[in-house]
Amino acid sequence: MHDDLICTAMKHLGILPEEWHESKAVVTRDNATEGLQEHHAAILKDMFAGTHFTMRGLGETTANNRGNQAQ
Numbered sequence: 001m002h003d004d005l006i007c008t009a010m011k012h013l014g015i016l017p018e019e020w021h022e023s024k025a026v027v028t029r030d031n032a033t034e035g036l037q038e039h040h041a042a043i044l045k046d047m048f049a050g051t052h053f054t055m056r057g058l059g060e061t062t063a064n065n066r067g068n069q070a071q
Contacts, residue, residue: 010020033041 006020007017010017015023033044036044
């Protein structure tokens with residue numbers, strides 16, 4: 001994602017540049033997967049990587065239902 005898109009989004013949300021930089025620094029230091037076994041980390045990675053995709057000719061990201069049960 002390009003920085004200009006993030007800046008535009010933050011501006012629309014009313015988040016000041018200083019607040020954004022502070023939040024980014026906190027997130028960068030945080031490691032929510034520290035101590036996970038390799039298998040569990042792979043499951044987590046797959047869960048996030050398999051939730052959306054893009055296709056040539058479509059202007060938007062497309063969500064899939066992989067792993068979700070239809071109600």
